[in-house]
Amino acid sequence: xxxxxxxxxxxxxxxxxDVGDLSQAQAVAIVAHTVVLLVxxxxxGISDMASLKRAAIGVVGAETNKRLIKLLSDEYDFARSGxxxxxxxxxxxxxxxxxxxxRAILIVMPLAEKxxxxxxGLFPLAAKSGPVLIPIESAGAxxxxxxxxxxxxxxxxxxxxxxxxxxxxxxxxxxxxxxxxQKTLDSDVVTDLTESLMNARRDLLAEYPLLxxxxxxxxxxxxxxxxxxxxxALYNGT
Numbered sequence: 001x002x003x004x005x006x007x008x009x010x011x012x013x014x015x016x017x018d019v020g021d022l023s024q025a026q027a028v029a030i031v032a033h034t035v036v037l038l039v040x041x042x043x044x045g046i047s048d049m050a051s052l053k054r055a056a057i058g059v060v061g062a063e064t065n066k067r068l069i070k071l072l073s074d075e076y077d078f079a080r081s082g083x084x085x086x087x088x089x090x091x092x093x094x095x096x097x098x099x100x101x102x103r104a105i106l107i108v109m110p111l112a113e114k115x116x117x118x119x120x121g122l123f124p125l126a127a128k129s130g131p132v133l134i135p136i137e138s139a140g141a142x143x144x145x146x147x148x149x150x151x152x153x154x155x156x157x158x159x160x161x162x163x164x165x166x167x168x169x170x171x172x173x174x175x176x177x178x179x180x181x182q183k184t185l186d187s188d189v190v191t192d193l194t195e196s197l198m199n200a201r202r203d204l205l206a207e208y209p210l211l212x213x214x215x216x217x218x219x220x221x222x223x224x225x226x227x228x229x230x231x232x233a234l235y236n237g238t
Contacts, residue, residue: 058102062087190230
């Protein structure tokens with residue numbers, strides 16, 4: 001989608017904020033927030049970034065996550081600590097963990113029940129302790145370097161309520177999916193589109209809970225992806 005947008009084959013696209021060339025993009029809406037989860041299997045001795053020394057991490061969708069991988073590799077000096085990264089397709093994750101081909105996985109996904117169920121299914125169901133969420137303690141520093149990300153705390157009990165897993169909030173990174181428009185797209189068209197989108201969201205929320213994450217983008221002049229004037233007209237009531 002990002003490639004089609006940057007080559008001007010489409011007027012609108014839903015793109016992840018850290019993927020592709022978005023220099024000509026202007027934001028219409030945030031469609032969903034997506035969270036960086038670094039997860040080790042139940043019972044793993046890995047609890048923080050330091051204990052990943054000489055470990056292999058399976059990355060679900062390494063091509064999509066190139067920018068994220070570079071930021072983490074640079075921040076935590078993976079080359080020096082002997083951490084290796086392996087691209088994994090989602091159906092191959094469980095086997096790679098079972099055979100200890102990888103000792104943790106990196107996956108970027110919304111914290112919506114559909115995706116959390118999928119994540120839980122990658123690990124043994126009978127385990128008394130659930131998967132281990134590894135904190136990215138330098139999330140704030142990484143977000144300062146790259147405005148596509150912000151620091152985010154995964155709430156206590158996100159993976160399981162009782163006993164709570166994680167047992168406390170876990171610091172990580174978050175990025176967002178945006179609906180973006182070409183700068184050249186007519187403002188009146190984008191105003192109508194934005195209004196229709198926000199109205200439809202309310203009608204469809206019961207059927208598609210993820211639409212609850214659709215929200216107004218950053219309206220500040222210094223926003224990572226600037227707001228399209230047509231969308232601004234609706235959000236600002238002008």
